[in-house]
Amino acid sequence: AIQMTQSPSSLAASVGDRVTITCRASQGIRNDVGWYQQKPGKAPKLLIYPASTLQSGVPSRFSGSGSGTDFTLTISSLQPEDSAAYYCLQDYDYPWTFGQGTKVEI
């Protein structure tokens, strides 16, 4: 199975900060990666898919980049409502695999 190594596992930042989360795949996966935001007690929400395409309704402060094995989710100016866990998911090959998650605290 393809492993998605996500880092950091957690971070604390201030409102207005630029935040970067990375996922590294154990093999090349083209750009078949999605990024998800999950708030406590809620279902995950799709932010970006594939790799760098922002989903409709998602604030433009979120962006994604990468291809092959290295992928990045960036929040350009952190807002209080961005406090959540973030996950990457590869759907290049089965079984699909998530990164371990990054908890963002503000």
Added chain:
Amino acid sequence: EVQVVESGGGLVQPGGSLRLSCAASGFTFSSFWMSWVRQAPGKGLEWVANMKQDGSEKYYVDSVKGRFTISRDNAKNSLYLQMNSLRAEDTAVYYCASEMGGLRYWGQGSLVTVSS
């Protein structure tokens, strides 16, 4: 308005069975692959299984192969997960999600607890 609603969770003993259901509305269910994703208490997300529109292809994570079966009824806009030989490590919230270029629409989840 899109709605995805899971049901069927509950407390079951190790070795027991449970069937989860997922009712979808607000989109053309029969046109999309559908997935199950789970999350153990306090843990991360784990993709479990998915199924093609017509049911001709199904895929599973290794840890549930031979024990879980995904199915769908397009006439009822419903997805199912039959879970047999349940283990303590299957305890999780199970989410149903539609595949529309990423997992676009999610339900609220259904809690499955495997314990004696």
